[in-house]
Amino acid sequence: MKPLDLLIAEDQHLVRGALKALLELEADFRVVGDVASAEEALALMAQQPVDVLVSDIEMPGASGLALAEQVRRRWPACRLVIVTTFNRRGYVRRAMTMGVDAFLLKDAPSEQLADAIRRAAAGKRVIDPELMLDALAESDPLTAKERRALLLAAEGLNTAQIAAQLCLSEGTVRNYLSEAISKLGAHNRIDAARIARQKGWLY
Amino acid sequence: MKPLDLLIAEDQHLVRGALKALLELEADFRVVGDVASAEEALALMAQQPVDVLVSDIEMPGASGLALAEQVRRRWPACRLVIVTTFNRRGYVRRAMTMGVDAFLLKDAPSEQLADAIRRAAAGKRVIDPELMLDALAESDPLTAKERRALLLAAEGLNTAQIAAQLCLSEGTVRNYLSEAISKLGAHNRIDAARIARQKGWLY
DNA sequence: AGTTGGCAGTGACATTTGTCAGCACTTGGC
DNA sequence: GCCAAGTGCTGACAAATGTCACTGCCAACT
Numbered sequence: 105m106k107p108l109d110l111l112i113a114e115d116q117h118l119v120r121g122a123l124k125a126l127l128e129l130e131a132d133f134r135v136v137g138d139v140a141s142a143e144e145a146l147a148l149m150a151q152q153p154v155d156v157l158v159s160d161i162e163m164p165g166a167s168g169l170a171l172a173e174q175v176r177r178r179w180p181a182c183r184l185v186i187v188t189t190f191n192r193r194g195y196v197r198r199a200m201t202m203g204v205d206a207f208l209l210k211d212a213p214s215e216q217l218a219d220a221i222r223r224a225a226a227g228k229r230v231i232d233p234e235l236m237l238d239a240l241a242e243s244d245p246l247t248a249k250e251r252r253a254l255l256l257a258a259e260g261l262n263t264a265q266i267a268a269q270l271c272l273s274e275g276t277v278r279n280y281l282s283e284a285i286s287k288l289g290a291h292n293r294i295d296a297a298r299i300a301r302q303k304g305w306l307y
Numbered sequence: 308m309k310p311l312d313l314l315i316a317e318d319q320h321l322v323r324g325a326l327k328a329l330l331e332l333e334a335d336f337r338v339v340g341d342v343a344s345a346e347e348a349l350a351l352m353a354q355q356p357v358d359v360l361v362s363d364i365e366m367p368g369a370s371g372l373a374l375a376e377q378v379r380r381r382w383p384a385c386r387l388v389i390v391t392t393f394n395r396r397g398y399v400r401r402a403m404t405m406g407v408d409a410f411l412l413k414d415a416p417s418e419q420l421a422d423a424i425r426r427a428a429a430g431k432r433v434i435d436p437e438l439m440l441d442a443l444a445e446s447d448p449l450t451a452k453e454r455r456a457l458l459l460a461a462e463g464l465n466t467a468q469i470a471a472q473l474c475l476s477e478g479t480v481r482n483y484l485s486e487a488i489s490k491l492g493a494h495n496r497i498d499a500a501r502i503a504r505q506k507g508w509l510y
Numbered sequence: 511a512g513t514t515g516g517c518a519g520t521g522a523c524a525t526t527t528g529t530c531a532g533c534a535c536t537t538g539g540c
Numbered sequence: 541g542c543c544a545a546g547t548g549c550t551g552a553c554a555a556a557t558g559t560c561a562c563t564g565c566c567a568a569c570t
Contacts, residue, residue: 118390121417122325125332187321214324249547260498263527276548282528292527292556294497295463452517465556479518485558495526495557 105132108225109152112138113145113159113171114187123158123217130218142171149175154182156221161188161199167307169199176203183224187217206230246305250284253277255306258297308335311428312355315341316348316362316374317390326361326420333421345374352378357385359424364391364402370510372402379406386427390420409433449508453487456480458509461500 110133114120117140124138137148141163149157157175161168172184185206186199199207205224208217209232220230246254249270256266263281267274281293290296300306313336317323323341330336340351344366352360360378364371375387388409389402402410408427411420412435423433449457452473459469466484470477484496493499503509 116392116413117415118411118413118417118420119322119325121420122322122329124329125417126325126328129328189319208321210319210321212320214321214328217321217324257497258501260494260501262494273549275550278526278528279530279548282530285528291463291465294460294500297497298461298463467556476519478520481556481558482519482560485560488558 107132107134108221109134109136109155110221111136111145111148111154111157113140113142113157113163113168114138115140115160115163119160126214127158127218127221133218133221142168142174145171146174146178149179149182154179156183156185156225158185158187158217158221161186172199172204183221183227185217185221185224185230208232245287246284246300247280250280250287251300251306253280254284254293254297254300257281257293258301258306310335310337311424312337312339312358313424314339314348314351314357314360316343316345316360316366316371317341318343318363318366322363329417330361330421330424336421336424345371345377348374349377349381352382352385357382359386359388359428361388361390361420361424364389375402375407386424386430388420388424388427388433411435448490449487449503450483453483453490454503454509456483457487457496457500457503460484460496461504461509 110127112120112123112127112135114123120138120140124135127133128135136152136154139145139148145157145159148154157171159168159171163171168186168188172186175182175184183206184204185208186204187208187210189210206220206229208220208230212232223230252270253266256269261269263274263277267277270277281296284300285291285293285296288296288299290299297306313330315323315326315330315338317326320343323343327338327341331338339355339357342348342351348360348362351357360374362371362374366374371389371391375389378385378387386409387407388411389407390411390413392413409423409432411423411433415435426433452475455473456469459472464472466477466480470480473480475483484499487503488494488496488499491499491502493502500509
């Protein structure tokens, strides 16, 4: 029987190598490539068929979700397995609506990854139950502009600098931030940024 | 020749499993255990000799550095290899003064890990050159109190709440934060927290 | 005894941030 | 054409934050 061709996308070199070693232990898997960014993944997939893409969600440049979107569009047959970190949950809902096949925590038992890959290849959906809860919990209340303002605020920019970046007036920026603070039940912009980040709403 | 007995400490299950798979590929290594926390690591080491401890620096509860300190004291023969993330550099200096043997980025090529372990076991010191630069660069300018105040500010607490936590007056807290902001060349407390975190000075 | 330095606090002040109400303009639906 | 919704702006105000100069205390040093 033909083995499953896997592509691993993960920016941290060490973790990538380790994942590769782990998956190559499985007799029915063949790791056809391992890359450090979304761009490299797309380039490699253009040259060679891949059955399952195993991707981290956070990578420099285009995120794992942007990659997933591209792949879904250009190679609809390729299955998508996304791996994420404990405290960056909350991407699940967006991942789901985008047609990701499996979604796991990096904190899951390692056998579970191989299992998830096989199930995804068989056309099933695998969501870590812990993440499932988050997905059902609440949806992102922020508008795109509120998010952008909050993101800049989280980086330490003040209202004037944010306004300059977004080509808005200071007053408007403060209105956006005020909205975000109230929507998130936070006490100030720092708190709001922390909450949003923790829920995966800051990107 | 006797293989090197390794213990892996890393809280993310998947990454831990993957690292284990990677290191078990080496003929001269034997992974005698893999644990998810500093406590478990100490417990296991009490029962069984370990030549090299490979540890993540950030784990729930006691950090990798606290673990390293314990190990250094109780099993001085055990070599210490610390692995860390790209944007949590700056621990290097503290790690160095604590006698850690090797310090790597998770973002390093994976062969480098095996290599670093062998060198560490041979009594050599291995510091990722990229991290070396950081270590030489600058030392932490924050006092303990400034750090504590900044840490709480980074979590979204306001001045009054921080003052209550630290049993200080609001005025003093603002003085500390003001000092921290100026020392770090930041524009406000958010900015200061971001800078300090990035340099590894917020703990 | 006097000096120095660090720590905690105070008071005053300017600036920034958070909140709110309301205005003007565009867009799409009816 | 009219209405409603969304977007960006303004002004005003209260609250929080950032800055600075100065005081009192204590411990260490000479």
